[in-house]
Amino acid sequence: MLIGSAPRLYAYTGGKTFDARLPAIVFIHGAQLDHSVWILQSRYLAHHGYAVLALDLPGHGRSEGEALASVEAMADAIAPRLAAATGQPLLLVGHSMGSLISLELARRLGPRVAGVALLGTAFPMKVSDALLTATREAPDAAIEMIDVWSHAPSIAAFNRPLSSPGPGFSIPGQGRALMRHIARRNGASVLATDFAACNAYAGGLEAAAALRCPALFLLGASDQMTPPRAARALREACPEATEIVVPGSGHALMSEAAGPVLEALKHFAARVLRVA
Amino acid sequence: MSAEFPRFDTLSLHAGQAPDPATGARAVPIYASSSFVFEDSDHAAALFNMERAGHVYSRISNPTVAVFEERMAALERGVGAVATASGQAALHLAIATLMGAGGHIVASRSLYGGSHNLLAYTLARFGIATTFVDPRELGQWREAIRPETRLLYGETLGNPGLDVLDIPAVASIAHEAGVPLMVDSTFTTPWLVQPFEHGADLVYHSATKFLGGHGTAIGGVLVDGGAFDWEASGLFPTLTEPYAGFHGMVFAEESTVAPFLLRARREGLRDFGACMSPHTAFLLLQGLETLPLRMARHVDNARKVVAFLADHPQVAAIAWPELPSHPDHALARRLLPRGCGAVFSFDLAGSRAAGRAFVETLRVFSHLANVGDAKSLVIHPASTTHFRVPDEDLARAGITQGTIRLSVGLEDIDDLLEDLARALKAAAKVN
Numbered sequence: 001m002l003i004g005s006a007p008r009l010y011a012y013t014g015g016k017t018f019d020a021r022l023p024a025i026v027f028i029h030g031a032q033l034d035h036s037v038w039i040l041q042s043r044y045l046a047h048h049g050y051a052v053l054a055l056d057l058p059g060h061g062r063s064e065g066e067a068l069a070s071v072e073a074m075a076d077a078i079a080p081r082l083a084a085a086t087g088q089p090l091l092l093v094g095h096s097m098g099s100l101i102s103l104e105l106a107r108r109l110g111p112r113v114a115g116v117a118l119l120g121t122a123f124p125m126k127v128s129d130a131l132l133t134a135t136r137e138a139p140d141a142a143i144e145m146i147d148v149w150s151h152a153p154s155i156a157a158f159n160r161p162l163s164s165p166g167p168g169f170s171i172p173g174q175g176r177a178l179m180r181h182i183a184r185r186n187g188a189s190v191l192a193t194d195f196a197a198c199n200a201y202a203g204g205l206e207a208a209a210a211l212r213c214p215a216l217f218l219l220g221a222s223d224q225m226t227p228p229r230a231a232r233a234l235r236e237a238c239p240e241a242t243e244i245v246v247p248g249s250g251h252a253l254m255s256e257a258a259g260p261v262l263e264a265l266k267h268f269a270a271r272v273l274r275v276a
Numbered sequence: 277m278s279a280e281f282p283r284f285d286t287l288s289l290h291a292g293q294a295p296d297p298a299t300g301a302r303a304v305p306i307y308a309s310s311s312f313v314f315e316d317s318d319h320a321a322a323l324f325n326m327e328r329a330g331h332v333y334s335r336i337s338n339p340t341v342a343v344f345e346e347r348m349a350a351l352e353r354g355v356g357a358v359a360t361a362s363g364q365a366a367l368h369l370a371i372a373t374l375m376g377a378g379g380h381i382v383a384s385r386s387l388y389g390g391s392h393n394l395l396a397y398t399l400a401r402f403g404i405a406t407t408f409v410d411p412r413e414l415g416q417w418r419e420a421i422r423p424e425t426r427l428l429y430g431e432t433l434g435n436p437g438l439d440v441l442d443i444p445a446v447a448s449i450a451h452e453a454g455v456p457l458m459v460d461s462t463f464t465t466p467w468l469v470q471p472f473e474h475g476a477d478l479v480y481h482s483a484t485k486f487l488g489g490h491g492t493a494i495g496g497v498l499v500d501g502g503a504f505d506w507e508a509s510g511l512f513p514t515l516t517e518p519y520a521g522f523h524g525m526v527f528a529e530e531s532t533v534a535p536f537l538l539r540a541r542r543e544g545l546r547d548f549g550a551c552m553s554p555h556t557a558f559l560l561l562q563g564l565e566t567l568p569l570r571m572a573r574h575v576d577n578a579r580k581v582v583a584f585l586a587d588h589p590q591v592a593a594i595a596w597p598e599l600p601s602h603p604d605h606a607l608a609r610r611l612l613p614r615g616c617g618a619v620f621s622f623d624l625a626g627s628r629a630a631g632r633a634f635v636e637t638l639r640v641f642s643h644l645a646n647v648g649d650a651k652s653l654v655i656h657p658a659s660t661t662h663f664r665v666p667d668e669d670l671a672r673a674g675i676t677q678g679t680i681r682l683s684v685g686l687e688d689i690d691d692l693l694e695d696l697a698r699a700l701k702a703a704a705k706v707n
Contacts (some may be wrong), residue, residue: 012529015325036532043530044327061532145279155282158291158350162329165531167342168347170540171358177355177502177533185505258329272425 003053004081007065010035010214011053011085014046018053020086023074023114023273027054028105030096031118031194032146032179037095039165040258041265044271050269051086058100058194059186071097071201074186077105082109082233096226097198101128103207110212115272117216117265120223122230123204127195135192139183141192141236147176149202152222152250165179171255193222208237215241216268218261220249284351285568286465287652292346293483306558307339325523326530326542329493332348336545340554344561347489348497351466352565359495359557360544363462363482364390365550366496370478372548373540374512375426377403378410382420382427384411386434386440387674389662391460392669395429410672411439412603417446423452426511432471433463433612435683436621436657437595437674440604440611445531447475448588454509455703461500462486462648463617467571472501478536485648489570493556498540502533515539521547535656570650570686575615577692578684584693585622590700590707618684619647620659623676627706629654631678637702640687640695652685652692675695 001018002008009128011018012035025045027038035054037041047271058077059067062271068074079103082090089111094102099121106113151157151172171243208215215238219228228245235241244264250259282290288654293304309546312331314320331337360366370587371381383395385408395406398536409416411430415435421428428450440543450457456477461469464684465486481487483495507528515535518524522542527535545551563570597608599618608616624631635643641654645661655661658677662670670676684692 015523015525015530027592034532036530039530040327040329043321043325045359047322047325047327082686129469146570147280155286155290157281158287158346159294161294161297163356164329165326165534165538166329166541167331167337167339168345168537169534170346170354173349173355173501176353176532176534177608181505182501183531185508230309262328 002064003085003183005087006061007246009058009078010056010062011069012036012042014043014052014054014140016052018085019051020051020088021207022051023091023268024051024086024088025091025093027052028057028080028092028094028098028101029060029097031198032172032182032191034142034178034182035041036178036252037252041093041254041262045156045265045269048180050190050273051087051088053067053082057192059190060182061185066254067195068197069192071100072203074101075108079105079108087276089273091115091117091273093117093265094121096251097125097194100125100198100201100204102204103204104212105210107153107207107226113213113239115213115216117218117268118234119218119261120220120226121217121234122127122226122248123234125198125201125226127199132192132199133196135195138189139188143176144180145154146179147172147210149224152220152256156210156222156248157250160256162247162259164258171252174255175252202235205237208234209239211238213274216242216264217241218253218264219243220251221245221247221257222249226249250267287347287645288567289565290344290675304340304343304558304561307555310334311437311553316340320534322632326525335549335551336461336541338554339556341552341557344552344564345497345558347564349562352499352501353470353472354479355534357497358537358540359483359497359552361496361552362494363460363484363496364394365482366480366498367391367394369458369540369544369548369550370480371427371512372397373536373544374456375404378424379404379426380422380424381406381429382417383408383432384439385409386411386439386674388435388460389430389657389665390653392665408669411441414442414449419564421455425453426455428457429459431460431463432469432705433597433617433619435463436619436679437599437669438602438616438620440607440616441559442452442607443471443474443476443611447477450477451475451625451650454511456504463569463619464612465567468614468617469578471610472503476508477501477504483560484646485584486571486574487563487567488560488651489567489648490559491646491649491651494560495552495556495560500519500534500537505622506535521544533632537631573686575684577598577689578618578620580689581682581684581692581696582620584696588700590625590704592623592625592678594620597618619681621675621679621681624680624703626678626703628677630703630706633681633706634680634699634703637699639693640691641682645650647681647683650686651685655681655684657681674694
């Protein structure tokens with residue numbers, strides 16, 4: 001469904017009609033992606049007592065408008081649209097750049113936010129000069145590099161016991177195809193805009209310190225983009241934080257470790273949103 | 277930090293499978309189980325509703341078959357694959373996923389006889405029409421497209437004249453019309469060409485042939501490149517509208533890049549049932565592990581056989597894109613730099629009796645209806661694989677009554693050349 005006023009945001013509701021009376025879980029994807037990365041978490045939770053909004057960020061996927069140049073601007077755009085969609089307590093679940101947006105959203109939405117789950121996060125989320133340049137000047141090559149680094153290294157990227165969204169699928173293949181899809185559908189500049197926004201974001205420690213809800217850090221032990229050690233400062237700045245490091249998973253935890261990620265989110269959601 | 281995934285030769289051995297967690301087995305286990313136990317009731321319901329990944333029933337998915345599917349997806353650089361009981365089943369599954377009665381296909385006329393039969397006769401009975409075109413005439417592709425067209429289709433190397441499909445050009449025509457291009461890459465395998473890199477949207481194989489490579493099992497596989505925008509096209513309600521057969525699911529919402537495969541499995545395998553068995557998948561995986569080695573040897577042997585035949589007085593004509601005389605020579609050099617496979621045809625001088633003498637004198641080449649085996653094979657298309665194709669269509673496909681098709685295997689090249697020389701001598705005696 002499309003939420004808010006123009007430019008409207010697209011939200012996948014987990015294959016169920018959105019029920020604004022239920023506690024809500026908001027999924028926020030990372031750079032150059034869309035709501036579909038959450039398929040093995042969003043759909044389950046939507047069928048187990050939650051209202052789910054898996055967003056396409058402004059200017060990504062089916063959302064209207066242009067990609068925004070900063071994490072803060074993305075949070076500014078999302079906050080009022082979320083507030084219009086539901087008055088229920090929120091669990092914000094963000095991956096990579098989406099985790100930074102979740103921190104900024106929590107600042108803006110205050111007591112509405114019952115918890116934040118930060119997947120594949122880091123602060124600062126610096127991007128190498130070589131990659132930043134590639135996103136501007138050689139986006140196809142940049143997408144190939146990002147696809148490699150987004151997954152557990154070597155053959156492990158192709159060897160999940162249960163692939164996502166199911167048997168027979170290639171996780172790295174889908175990652176590459178999705179990034180290329182966003183470039184075709186939403187414009188070649190989204191890639192550079194997103195990575196520049198990650199690189200420039202400076203408010204992480206303040207946003208973490210300002211949290212008034214529990215935070216869950218879900219990190220991939222084999223994450224090449226945001227290794228677990230890169231999240232330590234952010235975690236230590238949170239008033240209340242727990243950390244789960246998923247063995248064998250790279251940066252794309254939602255696909256590479258869909259089951260463990262779902263279990264962690266289930267328990268966290270039940271705790272912070274108090275749904276049995 | 278490496279910026280490369282494992283390369284083709286490594287993926288052909290490893291993609292899709294880690295050592296078995298239960299036993300440590302390195303080789304792919306054959307999970308000969310029709311069904312799989314649920315952890316609890318919630319797990320069962322979640323699997324049926326696509327909320328979790330997992331195996332339920334081997335018609336829909338199987339752990340051994342999944343290794344084959346994921347390995348093929350990796351080798352083709354696609355988003356995923358669905359394995360089927362045969363190449364024909366893969367072709368049918370693709371078409372049935374995309375369209376129903378009233379749909380239309382534009383297809384190359386240089387096709388395997390079985391594919392031609394399916395399109396020309398069988399699917400027509402179900403209300404799906406096909407227009408066949410000369411694959412080299414781009415204008416014919418364009419002019420054949422109608423409002424109800426839903427697919428363009430051809431073979432990477434046409435059967436049996438080895439027309440090289442201009443994948444980039446035909447893909448462009450397809451995309452202008454908002455429809456996908458599917459290619460049959462059976463004769464090429466991903467080792468010789470990765471069609472997605474040239475603009476194709478769907479690829480399928482008769483895995484019976486070079487992928488399995490040993491003539492031991494019948495199977496097919498359908499791979500999706502993930503690049504076609506089904507939503508933007510607006511022509512594929514099977515993927516973009518609620519599907520009553522799965523609780524109103526809109527596949528393009530569930531997966532941005534793989535809705536086709538979701539429907540092909542959730543509807544196609546479920547309802548048509550042409551799945552692959554785990555035993556077949558195991559056999560095909562044994563072949564896939566040596567695909568790079570075998571294809572290199574196939575191509576090398578084929579080149580030497582072609583060179584021998586091209587100079588022989590009994591050979592009236594030979595269709596091989598690596599020869600400068602072939603109309604697709606330049607295109608082959610561009611799209612198939614590693615070679616043009618190991619299946620080709622030549623016209624034997626003389627009568628049908630000469631052809632019979634040739635085929636029946638061969639001792640190393642086996643006379644049977646297959647290609648892509650490790651063993652060398654021979655057949656006479658006009659009386660076998662293309663028996664039901666009308667004469668005018670045969671002529672357009674470059675098949676005569678004297679056409680002999682060879683599938684060059686991995687034997688010692690000297691044995692192959694001696695066998696051919698002996699058979700050509702026998703044919704000459706008849707003439």
